[in-house]
Amino acid sequence: MNKILLIIQREYLTRVKKKSFIVMTIVGPVLMAAMIILPVFLASWSEATEKRIAVLDETGWFFEKFQDEDNIKFYHVFEGLEEEKNQALNLKGDLLLYIPLPELNIPVNAELFSSKQPGLNVTSYIKSIMKQTVENKKLLASGIDPEIIKSAKVDINLVSIKVDEGGIEKKSNTEVEVGLSIFAGIMIYFFIFMFGAQVLKGVIEEKSNRIVEVIISSVKPFQLMMGKIVGIALVGLTQFMLWIVLTLIIVGIVQVMFISGDSSTLEMMGTQSAMMGQVNDGGSQMDPMMMITETLGSVNFMVMTLSFIFYFLGGYLLYASLFAAIGGAVDNDADTQQFMLPVSIPLILAVAMSGVIINQPDSSLAFWMSMIPFTSPITMMMRIPFGVPVWEILLSMGLLVAGFIFSTWVAGKIYKTGILMYGKKISYGVIWKWLTAR
Amino acid sequence: MTLQANHISKSFDNHKALDDVTIQVPEQSIFGLLGPNGAGKTTLIRIINMIAVKDQGEILLNGKPMQPSDASQIGYLPEERGLYKKMKVGEQAVYLARLKGMSKHDATVKLKHWFGKFEMDSWWNRKVEELSKGMQQKVQFIVTVLHQPRLLIFDEPFSGFDPINVNLLKAEIINLKNEGSTIIFSTHNMASVEEICDQITLIHQSKNILSGEINDIKQRYKTQTYEVEYKSSKALMLPEGLCHIISTQPKNNHLVTQVKLSDNATSNLLLQHLIQQAEILKFQEVLPSLNDIFIREVSPK
Numbered sequence: 001m002n003k004i005l006l007i008i009q010r011e012y013l014t015r016v017k018k019k020s021f022i023v024m025t026i027v028g029p030v031l032m033a034a035m036i037i038l039p040v041f042l043a044s045w046s047e048a049t050e051k052r053i054a055v056l057d058e059t060g061w062f063f064e065k066f067q068d069e070d071n072i073k074f075y076h077v078f079e080g081l082e083e084e085k086n087q088a089l090n091l092k093g094d095l096l097l098y099i100p101l102p103e104l105n106i107p108v109n110a111e112l113f114s115s116k117q118p119g120l121n122v123t124s125y126i127k128s129i130m131k132q133t134v135e136n137k138k139l140l141a142s143g144i145d146p147e148i149i150k151s152a153k154v155d156i157n158l159v160s161i162k163v164d165e166g167g168i169e170k171k172s173n174t175e176v177e178v179g180l181s182i183f184a185g186i187m188i189y190f191f192i193f194m195f196g197a198q199v200l201k202g203v204i205e206e207k208s209n210r211i212v213e214v215i216i217s218s219v220k221p222f223q224l225m226m227g228k229i230v231g232i233a234l235v236g237l238t239q240f241m242l243w244i245v246l247t248l249i250i251v252g253i254v255q256v257m258f259i260s261g262d263s264s265t266l267e268m269m270g271t272q273s274a275m276m277g278q279v280n281d282g283g284s285q286m287d288p289m290m291m292i293t294e295t296l297g298s299v300n301f302m303v304m305t306l307s308f309i310f311y312f313l314g315g316y317l318l319y320a321s322l323f324a325a326i327g328g329a330v331d332n333d334a335d336t337q338q339f340m341l342p343v344s345i346p347l348i349l350a351v352a353m354s355g356v357i358i359n360q361p362d363s364s365l366a367f368w369m370s371m372i373p374f375t376s377p378i379t380m381m382m383r384i385p386f387g388v389p390v391w392e393i394l395l396s397m398g399l400l401v402a403g404f405i406f407s408t409w410v411a412g413k414i415y416k417t418g419i420l421m422y423g424k425k426i427s428y429g430v431i432w433k434w435l436t437a438r
Numbered sequence: 439m440t441l442q443a444n445h446i447s448k449s450f451d452n453h454k455a456l457d458d459v460t461i462q463v464p465e466q467s468i469f470g471l472l473g474p475n476g477a478g479k480t481t482l483i484r485i486i487n488m489i490a491v492k493d494q495g496e497i498l499l500n501g502k503p504m505q506p507s508d509a510s511q512i513g514y515l516p517e518e519r520g521l522y523k524k525m526k527v528g529e530q531a532v533y534l535a536r537l538k539g540m541s542k543h544d545a546t547v548k549l550k551h552w553f554g555k556f557e558m559d560s561w562w563n564r565k566v567e568e569l570s571k572g573m574q575q576k577v578q579f580i581v582t583v584l585h586q587p588r589l590l591i592f593d594e595p596f597s598g599f600d601p602i603n604v605n606l607l608k609a610e611i612i613n614l615k616n617e618g619s620t621i622i623f624s625t626h627n628m629a630s631v632e633e634i635c636d637q638i639t640l641i642h643q644s645k646n647i648l649s650g651e652i653n654d655i656k657q658r659y660k661t662q663t664y665e666v667e668y669k670s671s672k673a674l675m676l677p678e679g680l681c682h683i684i685s686t687q688p689k690n691n692h693l694v695t696q697v698k699l700s701d702n703a704t705s706n707l708l709l710q711h712l713i714q715q716a717e718i719l720k721f722q723e724v725l726p727s728l729n730d731i732f733i734r735e736v737s738p739k
Binding site for chain 2: 003006007010014205206209210211213214215216217218219420422433
């Protein structure tokens with residue numbers, strides 16, 4: 001036992017001291033913080049730059065129809081296309097919207113010239129105005145007053161409310177849950193692969209270095225394997241914790257330094273989602289930011305974090321032991337691929353099915369994928385934000401524990417035999433023989 | 439510490455790696471385990487180290503069956519050996535010593551002592567990958583003997599060393615024996631075996647084909663060959679029935695002749711003839727070298 005601690009200690013310390021670990025620990029939170037902060041900044045930044053658009057309307061249908069927005073200003077021009085293009089783009093640095101005379105009698109085509117990418121909000125705004133104008137004209141032509149249509153339109157605001165067993169109602173916003181769900185699933189996948197690959201690399205290093213025989217004359221192969229797996233798991237947990245803490249610190253600092261107080265951040269986020277078209281201009285709905293905060297409140301973060309750590313560890317132990325077995329069995333990288341692929345397929349499958357799982361988190365496919373240990377870490381993490389009955393989580397956790405105990409046992413057998421085997425072509429048949437050997 | 443491996447057999451798939459091999463290593467001796475490549479030496483060594491599991495037979499340490507806890511009494515330098523390339527030399531040596539059950543403090547003190555003895559103090563904080571192969575081997579040798587095991591097993595210890603370091607290591611191995619260790623020594627290098635081993639076992643095609651003390655074995659394999667060095671201007675003339683002359687070569691104004699006696703002849707009889715023909719400077723029996731015995735036993739008949 002003492003020796004296994006020594007091995008864990010070595011595996012942990014050599015990795016944590018590596019430059020790549022330190023770089024990842026710093027770069028990770030910076031990226032994550034950027035993901036949180038950047039949209040807010042972009043929103044405030046894109047508001048600041050004003051776009052001016054020259055409209056060359058040959059049809060005359062849209063005169064005075066384009067109303068100025070906060071950061072989009074329109075003005076009409078009347079000369080020839082080439083001349084105006086030169087004028088607007090090269091001399092003034094503006095954009096030019098060209099609406100040619102239609103071939104039929106309804107103008108449906110237009111061209112937007114710009115020296116830079118015009119941006120989605122600009123094009124969608126122009127499109128919506130043109131669509132509305134043409135539709136109104138057509139309605140008028142067939143004798144219908146557009147005002148009637150307008151007054152007949154309603155906006156439906158659907159708030160889905162989750163009722164749990166105790167009858168307590170929680171407002172839920174599927175978009176937020178989808179975001180969390182995808183994030184958790186991808187993180188688990190990423191962590192299992194990243195640290196599983198480190199186990200594989202470590203085992204191959206020991207085998208090709210030929211240090212393994214020196215070591216297993218003092219410790220059992222199983223101790224060496226478990227020491228490595230546990231040591232690297234601790235590296236993973238350390239990195240995860242550091243990421244969370246550092247991300248919170250960075251976001252906090254940025255908020256204090258650049259954005260005066262929480263309220264304005266929320267305001268900007270609100271504006272941002274308004275711009276993204278999540279709310280209509282009805283004005284009767286709830287503030288979207290309020291909705292997001294409320295939904296985030298309805299997700300139990302304690303459960304999320306704890307189950308993330310559990311499923312990371314469980315999934316990692318399952319896959320890392322298999323990776324260790326592969327590393328012990330093979331001699332070179334080319335052979336590694338042959339065995340890596342079948343082992344990683346369930347993981348990749350779990351990620352590939354994420355769309356289906358998120359659409360129907362309670363389907364029987366989702367249920368079974370969150371029970372089978374090979375896919376459960378990812379699939380269950382994707383389901384948890386939507387709410388999963390406690391017995392399902394417990395059953396899935398139990399199966400995962402059984403799964404990794406079994407896989408560790410299998411891996412131990414393969415590893416023990418393979419680690420001292422050099423220059424032998426390894427096939428599935430050979431591995432089966434090792435497994436069934438005494 | 440004495441080691442007995444009795445009737446050891448081991449099979450892999452459909453290949454028998456060891457077939458009823460018995461070796462007996464006396465206390466405080468150097469035991470040579472010889473054999474061509476693939477004979478099964480490494481398998482036997484791995485079984486003694488409890489790295490591999492035997493199919494049949496028993497291993498006795500000091501007359502008692504070996505226990506897993508005996509691992510700390512054994513020092514093993516494998517033929518295929520390496521170190522973690524990215525780790526620092528000192529750190530790594532301490533780690534390997536602690537795996538053998540030494541305390542951190544003990545390991546550090548003893549390592550510093552050995553590093554001083556081998557004049558490699560300045561390597562302590564260097565990464566292993568910066569060292570040459572020979573330097574790495576020295577580190578491995580130190581790590582093997584550091585915990586003062588009662589039984590030492592060296593598999594091809596001299597490969598990759600220059601002659602100066604080979605001598606250094608030989609001296610250390612003999613030193614370890616004198617301090618009380620029992621040493622098993624596996625190699626192809628027959629010259630070094632003759633120099634330092636007390637007993638040998640020759641394994642060929644998974645079987646033990648020859649064991650015993652080196653001198654006994656040589657006596658067993660002697661071929662009644664004698665070498666005569668004498669002053670004379672012409673070659674010897676010896677009766678046909680007595681012996682036949684293998685070779686005659688000049689050496690520093692003298693001649694050296696090797697003769698092989700016939701079955702019923704004796705060396706005294708030969709000497710009587712020689713004295714009459716030339717002034718004898720040297721007369722000695724030629725014992726076969728271990729190399730000759732090895733080749734004779736192992737080459738296909």
